[in-house]
Amino acid sequence: MYINKVQIRNFRSIKSMDLNFHEGKNVIVGKNNSGKSNIIKAIDLVIGEKYPTYLTFQKDDFHAEKDDTGNIQYADSFTVVVELKHGEVRASAFNEGELLKYTRNIVFYTFVDVPIINDSGDIDERYLYYDGREYPGISVNWKKADLISPLLYSADSISIFLHVQHNEDEFLNNYGIVIKKDNSYDFIYGVNKYLRDALITSVIIPAVRSPYSNLKINNYSWYSKMLKERWYSSDDTLRHELEELNHSVREKANEIFSPCINGITSQVCNTINATSVNFQLMTKHTNEMYRTASIYVDDCGFETTLDHKGTGTQSTVIISLFAHYCKMIHKSGSLLAIEEPECYLHPHARRSLSSSLDDFIHGDDRGKPDNQIILTTHSTEFLKNTPVENIQVVRKDPKTGESIIVGVPNEGDYKQYNQKLEKIINSKSSELFFADAVILVEGGEEYLLPLIADLEKESGYPENPLDKYNISVINVGGKSNFSVYIWLLTQLGIRYYVIADFDYLHGGKELLSLKSDDATLYLPSTESKVYDRSDLLNALSSKISTISSKLPQNCGSLKRSVSNSQSLDAKAFCDAIETACLTGEVGDDLKNIWEYLKQKHLKQKMSLSLLRSLGEDKFSDSLEDILDALFQQEHIYILRKGELEDYYTPAGLAILTGKGKEIKAIGIADAVYDNLFEEGNTIADYLDVTEYALVIKQTIDDCKNPT
Known part of the structure; x- marks a missing residue:
């Protein structure tokens, strides 16, 4: 059971x-x-x-x-x-x-x-x-x-x-x-x-940990039952030989300690009416000899009792013994409950112990669980290979001090997200389970936001404020993955903020797919004030798509992407593919690939400033109201300039020329950590941090003053 x-x-x-x-x-x-x-x-x-x-x-x-x-x-x-x-x-x-x-x-x-x-x-x-x-x-x-x-x-x-x-x-x-x-x-x-x-x-x-507490030898402990069963199921001849050896040991012990015995016997016997005194190295009763068993571990040639070994060694031995007991003796419902198995273990030992726990669960058959484990942990290592519905988060109500528990129900959107949830559990993103708040980003911002947060010391925040307030920055690996993270964080009751590129609005599918508690958006600067969320975002996406379709094509990026020494002229290549798609000479798969490439390479990147430069001031004002509402009401911040690369200053671009998107972010972060910037410079000299700092400040304030 x-x-x-x-x-x-x-x-x-x-x-x-x-x-x-x-x-x-x-x-x-x-x-x-x-x-x-x-x-x-x-x-x-x-x-x-x-x-x-x-x-x-x-x-x-x-x-x-x-x-x-x-x-x-x-x-x-x-x-x-x-x-x-x-x-x-x-x-x-x-x-x-x-x-x-x-x-x-x-x-x-x-x-x-x-x-x-x-x-x-x-x-x-x-x-x-x-x-x-x-x-x-x-x-x-x-x-x-x-x-x-x-x-x-x-x-x-x-x-x-x-x-x-x-x-x-x-x-x-x-x-x-x-x-x-x-x-x-x-x-x-x-x-x-x-x-x-x-x-x-x-x-x-x-x-x-305490081997003495976990390996007690008494009438009711599993460890005592295991030793007793092994003892009485052994060959009678072996026990008889031990009895003879035990008798010899007692005789030799009396010879060794005879001066002590002779020196105290008369006084003790006269005082308490005893008949004799002797020293015994082992119990006199052969049937009880198993009760004197002690575990010794040889560690690089140093053999000592288990209680003199490290906590990691003690845990491993205790778990292995219990697994043996469950497999060979108990053979039915078995529970191992362990608190903080990571204690005193280096990373490799943690992974090894985690694997041992998996072995205990499955026994000889990896297909079905034989035993059950309930563990508490501060380490992401022990979340791996755990179904997300088997993970629960306990926290204290800041007002009452009462412990509360939250988990992920195996229902609703769970099946839709199941595979992605498994990837989260087995990646560094699993840190989110331990956070009070999470900032979700698309890519390289994960390396830069902690550095930007350190600039907020002037606002009265402590050093390393993200760690101080238990805030994680998680790279979701692309805008299409925001929804699964938001769903998971919502189930766990963990507050979150999203920082998304401007193209998150383009097409609108990802944004519209996000489940919202409120079907409306409140825009205080407009006459109607309250709008249907889906209708508003659909209209917004449609408007941006219309404007984007009128922008001139720029083949430079695509040329760099597809050209080589034998390639056709990039412009001719683009025209030929476009004609083939329009005339139906190619299949749907190629058409879809071409549409993706056009969006990614041929169009100028949409941004708020580009909309204003195109004379779309009225639409831009309305759009800014909507973006503000998304941030305040749904914690989704859309980058006004476009994407991370659009926020590097000329000084930042100068030291990062020719590098990929994420490598640029890592390069900036490394330069900060290694003090490679010019004296007196900060990350703000190489990156426009204004919008990122806004999200960080809002997240920290929410953690400082939880509702």
């Missing part, structure tokens, strides 16, 4: 949170102190190694809020519900060995149409108070232990919940299992350890 959903109410920083999980790898990202650890801890309380009966709580485990007078009020209870579902292979859903240990009959309280969490978002009190009697809608049934297995296999879902109430320093725990089938909820009050272990086993690795 795997965790399908976790519902948390009033636990630490979490007032109310529902998390959806999937088979395989699930990733939770968020800034420090956002509440990620509280999510992992909540899961640990319910299905962790430590049985809830032995858990201790304190006041700070309950969600706190300030009342109207400013006093802190703690919730009087918290609830965690972990819902389990069958994976693809239902036949291997449970550990039958653990189920066989469950021998006592079970009393069920059967509810009809009574989910654990009710419509108001709280636990239904009928799951907390019971007296064994039947009430309307509630029946009491006894089932024999051998009927448990078929009941579990046929269930739609199985939920384990923990509800803790407190009154002053007293805490009352309620712990149970609810087996759902259709509209029937079979409630078992109290969860037998064997039953819980049959459903799912887990290991929780916190951010602060």
Whole structure:
């Protein structure tokens, strides 16, 4: 089985949170102190190694809020519900060995149409108070232990919940299992350890690693079970040989320590009525010898215990041991929850550990997930190979301090964008999941905007303001990709701004394809003020296309693009292709290519200044109003001059002659970082930064004053 959903109410920083999980790898990202650890801890309380009966709580485990007078009020209870579902292979859903240990009959309280969490978002009190009697809608049934297995296999879902109430320093725990089938909820009050272990086993690795905590040898830990199973499944002859060796070791130890023994025996025996004292290097009981096992790791010839190795080594060993346990012993639902696996690891080790986690998920078959992972991370490395719907972002409400969760639903436009979303996850663009705000650009601006932002220190901003306010600049790789990024950021609740070339308006398809919360644009300088967004942008695109079609052709760019020593004259080539397209002598594919080349190479680049030079002042004024509205209302800024290349100053062009678009941007950035500019010069001497600075300032102000 795997965790399908976790519902948390009033636990630490979490007032109310529902998390959806999937088979395989699930990733939770968020800034420090956002509440990620509280999510992992909540899961640990319910299905962790430590049985809830032995858990201790304190006041700070309950969600706190300030009342109207400013006093802190703690919730009087918290609830965690972990819902389990069958994976693809239902036949291997449970550990039958653990189920066989469950021998006592079970009393069920059967509810009809009574989910654990009710419509108001709280636990239904009928799951907390019971007296064994039947009430309307509630029946009491006894089932024999051998009927448990078929009941579990046929269930739609199985939920384990923990509800803790407190009154002053007293805490009352309620712990149970609810087996759902259709509209029937079979409630078992109290969860037998064997039953819980049959459903799912887990290991929780916190951010602060400790082999002692994760590899405890006791009666209930997975590690102890693994050692015990290996010990008793080994050959009897081997254990007998060890018993003889152990006896010899004890005798030799007594010889070595005999001076100490002789020196203290009489005093100790007279004082506490003991009969003898001796030193033992190993346990006397052969059947318990596995409990003394210690893990040693040889690191470049230095063999020491695991707790003396680095955190990265410890994590790798623990994960490998748990994977072995799941494969060879448990063989059913297994969860590995790990906080910040990147801690103390260099980049190559991070990638190696990420690959190990993927191996744990799939076992021997890469086609289907055998196990489940829930991890929290600050590293983009651990987002790779993760379906975007398996990634959730946790953040704190700046006003209340409450942790909230957002994710991407596997519905609507998700399927349309699926392949592009995979590319985002596996590229450096995945940084956006960790951002408070994102500026989307088409190309080389990604290298220049951080430098332009540093110029804003005169406006009272700190050094490196984009990093200070958690703002990412993401290169989307062309205007046709803006829509998928905007959709993703909208789903995640991350504010964004777009900086697009002027040709984003030309044709208008990309701009019109963007989903907007408002179907209108508000233009305060016009008489009507409110316009239908689609109609307005269609009219705008049509007008620009009409003006563009009347511009004279300029073959210079195309000539450089297609000519070589054997080519025809560029003008004749253009005329011949144009005639062939008009007369239908070529197919649609070639016509489409030709139209693309004409737009890219033959027409003068459209810009606001070009429109004014053509006498289109009235249209230009209206266009500027529309562009301002797009920026203020939809956070889309259209570059007035055209594209990035049109913003280089003569000094900038002088040092970048002959280079490609993106290489020019990198060249300017490198020159700034390497202090290659003339003394006293900044990036503003080589690039007109005015419009870019406007977008940066607006983004920073939004982050400083979130709504």
